[in-house]
Amino acid sequence: MKAGIISFSRRGFALGERLKEGLERQGWQVEVYAKSRYMGDEGQKIQVKESVGEWTGKSFSRMDALIYVGACGIAVRSIAPYIRHKTTDPAVTVVDERGRFSISLLSGHIGGGNDLAQTAAEIIGAQPVITTATDLNGLFAVDVFAKKNGCHIADMKLAKEVSAQLLAGEPVGFSSDFSWEGQLPKGLTADGGPKLGIAVTVSCKKQPFPNTLYLIPKVIAVGIGCRKGTPGAAVEAAVKSAADSLQISADAFERAASIDLKKDEAGIVESCKKWNLPYETFSAGELQALAGTYTPSPFVKSVAGVDNVCERSAVLASGNGKLILRKTVRDGVTVALAMKAWTPVF
Numbered sequence: 001m002k003a004g005i006i007s008f009s010r011r012g013f014a015l016g017e018r019l020k021e022g023l024e025r026q027g028w029q030v031e032v033y034a035k036s037r038y039m040g041d042e043g044q045k046i047q048v049k050e051s052v053g054e055w056t057g058k059s060f061s062r063m064d065a066l067i068y069v070g071a072c073g074i075a076v077r078s079i080a081p082y083i084r085h086k087t088t089d090p091a092v093t094v095v096d097e098r099g100r101f102s103i104s105l106l107s108g109h110i111g112g113g114n115d116l117a118q119t120a121a122e123i124i125g126a127q128p129v130i131t132t133a134t135d136l137n138g139l140f141a142v143d144v145f146a147k148k149n150g151c152h153i154a155d156m157k158l159a160k161e162v163s164a165q166l167l168a169g170e171p172v173g174f175s176s177d178f179s180w181e182g183q184l185p186k187g188l189t190a191d192g193g194p195k196l197g198i199a200v201t202v203s204c205k206k207q208p209f210p211n212t213l214y215l216i217p218k219v220i221a222v223g224i225g226c227r228k229g230t231p232g233a234a235v236e237a238a239v240k241s242a243a244d245s246l247q248i249s250a251d252a253f254e255r256a257a258s259i260d261l262k263k264d265e266a267g268i269v270e271s272c273k274k275w276n277l278p279y280e281t282f283s284a285g286e287l288q289a290l291a292g293t294y295t296p297s298p299f300v301k302s303v304a305g306v307d308n309v310c311e312r313s314a315v316l317a318s319g320n321g322k323l324i325l326r327k328t329v330r331d332g333v334t335v336a337l338a339m340k341a342w343t344p345v346f
Contacts, residue, residue: 003116004059006033006048007069012097013039015124016069019095022123052078065091065116075105086110086143087156093117095126103129109143139166140185142198146215149344152251154204154214158196162213165196173197175208178217182346200344202252218254219342221321222277223314224268225258225300225334232270238333239271246325248337253277257317259287259309280317287312290320295327314338 003023005016013034020030033055035048048055056078059066068075075094083089083106091113092106102124104117114130121128134141142162146153153159162172166187173194174184180200184190188198197209204214222239243250256272258265260281272279284305292315296307306312310327314336321340328335 001027001064002029003065003067004031004033004063005067005069006035006052006055007097008036008074009097010039012069015095015097015099018124019067019120026119053081057082060090063090065093065112067120068094069097072103072105079106091116093120095120095124099124099126101129102126104131108132109141110147133167134163137167140187142213149217151200151215151217154216154251158211158213161196162198173209176200176344177202178342178344180344180346185346202249203247204249205247216249216251217342217344218252219340220248220252220254221314221317221338221340222253222256223258223310223312223317223336223338224256225309226265226267227332228265230267230332232267234331235267235271235333238330238335241330242325242328242335242337245328246337250275255280255317257281257313259284259304259306259313261304282313282316286316290316310334310336
């Protein structure tokens with residue numbers, strides 16, 4: 001995680017240095033900057049020459065978090081042109097230069113702004129200021145749950161509806177294809193009665209509630225094999241067909257895998273880049289050593305040195321998970337799907 005800290009006085013810079021030290025102890029990569037003509041020699045190497053707005057524009061997309069040591073107004077005016085969506089904006093926290101308050105300003109839940117404000121407060125002994133309604137009322141926050149458990153939120157508008165219903169004191173349903181750890185928070189019920197509910201599932205085809213908010217965990221590994229030179233369009237079509245056969249959402253894909261002979265196979269590499277999906281490969285020895293029963297192919301064995309590529313790759317990439325779809329073939333592309341062991345935690 002990367003954070004950028006900017007201050008506007010010597011006192012603020014010293015506070016930024018304290019924040020840097022504390023955050024780095026927790027594994028953050030931190031860059032500290034100053035925008036002040038009164039910094040003296042200690043600020044020459046980190047002085048921001050451009051405007052604060054321009055610095056913010058450069059930092060907004062490359063940082064996971066921004067901390068302004070100064071007035072809220074400076075931060076608000078600086079970030080305003082760059083705010084896009086809560087699912088992509090970085091966390092923004094403001095700390096006054098006396099270190100009295102640590103204020104979560106932007107992306108409190110998904111971006112981690114509330115946690116950052118709390119962490120910053122603990123480092124410098126400040127009072128955290130959190131204004132999100134669910135936190136103030138001690139209620140379940142579906143976006144925090146999704147981030148914590150690595151789930152994709154299929155409909156942000158419906159996520160807002162969930163929060164609104166909980167704040168109104170109305171129950172929200174909860175359904176999960178996976179056994180969960182912990183107790184259902186106040187306001188959630190598993191009885192199936194509410195018209196609005198949350199479903200933790202790899203499929204958006206199920207509808208346990210009339211209005212269902214799908215939280216899709218990234219738990220599926222896609223194993224791929226193909227002839228040399230197979231175009232990306234054929235790879236994409238084969239993977240989509242395999243997923244559709246089990247009604248699995250592409251948002252459930254965590255990674256793709258194949259044999260190392262296909263490390264630079266353009267069709268697979270291009271497809272994975274398009275899906276923003278990590279792609280890893282294994283040696284024939286690693287694949288063949290995997291325990292279990294897989295669909296054998298004498299031809300593949302003679303060419304690749306292992307009797308099956310797609311099924312074994314999927315299982316290895318899933319951390320020795322469960323093979324949920326055996327080899328399927330479409331236009332010379334073989335695809336298999338495996339699901340890793342996973343438990344959502346409240």
